[in-house]
Amino acid sequence: MFGRSRTGVLSAPSECNVAVLGTMGSGKSALTVKFLTKRFITEYDPYLEDTYSSEEIVDQQPVVVKVMDTADQDGPVDCERYLTWASAFLVVYSIAERHTFEGCQPYLDILALHSRGEAPQPPVILLGNKVDMDRYRQVGRCEGVALASRHSCLFFEVSASLDFLSVQQVFHEAVREVRREAGREGAPLLRPLYINEDKPPSSLSASPPLPPLATAKLVSVKSSRAHSKRRAPTLTLLKGFKIF
Ligand SMILES: Nc1nc2c(ncn2[C@@H]2O[C@H](COP(=O)(O)OP(=O)(O)OP(=O)(O)O)[C@@H](O)[C@H]2O)c(=O)[nH]1
Numbered sequence: 155m156f157g158r159s160r161t162g163v164l165s166a167p168s169e170c171n172v173a174v175l176g177t178m179g180s181g182k183s184a185l186t187v188k189f190l191t192k193r194f195i196t197e198y199d200p201y202l203e204d205t206y207s208s209e210e211i212v213d214q215q216p217v218v219v220k221v222m223d224t225a226d227q228d229g230p231v232d233c234e235r236y237l238t239w240a241s242a243f244l245v246v247y248s249i250a251e252r253h254t255f256e257g258c259q260p261y262l263d264i265l266a267l268h269s270r271g272e273a274p275q276p277p278v279i280l281l282g283n284k285v286d287m288d289r290y291r292q293v294g295r296c297e298g299v300a301l302a303s304r305h306s307c308l309f310f311e312v313s314a315s316l317d318f319l320s321v322q323q324v325f326h327e328a329v330r331e332v333r334r335e336a337g338r339e340g341a342p343l344l345r346p347l348y349i350n351e352d353k354p355p356s357s358l359s360a361s362p363p364l365p366p367l368a369t370a371k372l373v374s375v376k377s378s379r380a381h382s383k384r385r386a387p388t389l390t391l392l393k394g395f396k397i398f
Contacts, residue, residue, distance in 0.1 A: 170329045173222045173236035176246035177229070177257030181283035184314035185246060186223040189325050192318040212329045219325060229257065230264045237268045242328040243278045247298075249311065250287040255297070262305045274338065277331035278307040281324060286313040 174182045187195050190208050203225040210219050222236055236243075245261045247254040258280065269275045280302040282293065295311060302309035308327060312320045 169218045169220060169241075170332050171220045171222070171239055171241045172244060172325060172328050173224060173240035173242075174244045174246060175224055175226070175230070175236070175261045176244075176281075177254040178225075178227065179251065180246040180248045180254040180257070181314050182246050183223050185244075185281070185283060185312070185321055185324075186221050188314045188318060188321045189221065194315045210326065210329070212326045215333075217329050219329060221325070229260050233264060237264070240276060241332045242276055244281050244324065244328065245278060245307075246281045246283050247293065248284045248287075249282045249293045249295075249298075250284050250290040252292040255282075255293040255301075258301065262301070262307070266305060274335040277328060277335055278305065279324060279328055279331070280305070280307050280309045282309070282311040284313055284315075285311045286315050 174186055176182050184194060184196075186204075186206065187193060190206055203223065205220055205222045207218055207220045210217050222239065224236055226233070243261075243265055245258050245265070247258050249255075262278065262280070265276075265278050280298060282295070282298045298309050298311065308331065310320075310324050310327075312324060314321060
């Protein structure tokens with residue numbers, strides 16, 4: 155499955171791995187599910203960590219966006235799994251719960267440490283969630299802007315319970331940032347992805363080694379610390395694979 159760029163040249167879809175980080179209760183799962191399904195689901199298993207996949211078109215270019223909805227219980231303690239996996243990070247807090255905003259700092263510090271000296275730099279987006287709860291706001295928009303600018307990251311405020319497009323916009327912006335960064339450094343944060351595994355397209359012949367097929371075909375990975383499942387209905391997202 156290939157897309158066309160504005161110039162009409164065929165281009166291969168690539169992968170963009172987005173890790174969604176933040177304190178418990180900030181709305182990581184709600185945002186992830188909203189992006190993938192356009193729905194707002196109110197109850198999630200807080201101990202379940204999943205990776206989902208969605209085929210997107212961003213600026214007329216196809217991309218497979220993989221989203222890791224993380225489930226850190228004590229902040230960024232055991233974080234190698236997403237630091238080494240992600241091409242972009244969303245750090246989420248709830249504008250109505252100050253402790254979730256304070257919980258962003260250790261994530262931003264870890265990410266700064268991780269990307270020091272890295273080229274290309276994985277982009278980070280700071281995301282104030284739950285703007286529908288503005289009347290209970292505990293974190294001013296300007297505080298979000300200030301924190302983001304201290305860490306040189308983009309900043310958005312959204313609500314997982316309101317319109318889908320603003321949530322989609324955030325994930326698409328992450329893809330754009332990854333593309334920009336890759337373009338700047340000439341090194342790929344986006345990996346080419348085979349949809350037809352039999353034969354790589356010739357346009358990819360000069361690309362760096364492809365991930366093993368098992369990785370390229372990954373649609374839903376579960377690294378649950380609990381055995382229960384989300385109460386959301388089963389969803390079919392891509393190529394007949396199901397998530398829960
Ligand atoms: N009003 C409102 N509630 C939200 C929003 N996003 C999430 N919530 C609610 O906030 C609670 C926590 O949301 P989750 O998505 O489970 O948060 P999380 O960051 O994944 O939390 P853990 O799974 O515990 O790590 C749930 O009750 C959600 O329904 C939002 O934008 N607006």
